[in-house]
Amino acid sequence: MIQIVEERSEQQQQQQYEIDGVSQRIWEEVANQYRQEIQSLQLQLWQNSVDKMFQKSNGVPKKFLQKLKMMKMGKSNRQCSICCNQFQKDELIIQLPCKHIYHKCCVDSWLQSSTKCPNCRSDVLEALKNQEK
Ligand SMILES: [Zn+2]
Ligand SMILES: [Zn+2]
Incomplete structure (x- = not known):
C-alpha cells in the first residue's frame, strides 16, 4: 500500500x-x-x-514669413478663419499675398506646418517667392 x-x-x-x-x-x-x-x-x-x-x-521658412504684410486691425466685424474669433481693434494681423487676413499669432503657427492659405488654399510660399523675382 x-x-x-x-x-x-x-x-x-x-x-x-x-x-x-x-x-x-x-x-x-x-x-x-x-x-x-x-x-x-x-x-x-x-x-x-x-x-x-x-x-x-514643410511650412514657410522664417525669412519668407518676414515678408508678409503685417498691420494693426482697424474696426471690423470680420473673423479670423484659423481661430474663428472676430478681429479686435488694434490686434496684429497678417495679410497673405492672396489678401486674406489672419491674426499674426494664428498665421505664424499655421504656416509652420503648411504653405497654403487656410481659406483659399493658394500657396503662400510660392507667391512670396514670385514677389522676390
Ligand atoms: Zn486667429
Ligand atoms: Zn487666401
Whole structure:
C-alpha cells in the first residue's frame, strides 16, 4: 500500500515538472512577443518624431514669413478663419499675398506646418517667392 502511494506521488511530481517546463516556454514566447512589440513601438515613436520634424520644415521658412504684410486691425466685424474669433481693434494681423487676413499669432503657427492659405488654399510660399523675382 505504501509503495503505491509513493509511485503515485512520483508520477505527480513528473507531471508537475512537465507543466512547469511548458509554462516556462510559453512565458518566454510571451516575453519575446512583448520585446518585439516594444521594439516596434519605439520604432513608431521614432518615425513619428522624424515625421514631425519634416512636417515643420514643410511650412514657410522664417525669412519668407518676414515678408508678409503685417498691420494693426482697424474696426471690423470680420473673423479670423484659423481661430474663428472676430478681429479686435488694434490686434496684429497678417495679410497673405492672396489678401486674406489672419491674426499674426494664428498665421505664424499655421504656416509652420503648411504653405497654403487656410481659406483659399493658394500657396503662400510660392507667391512670396514670385514677389522676390
Ligand atoms: Zn486667429
Ligand atoms: Zn487666401
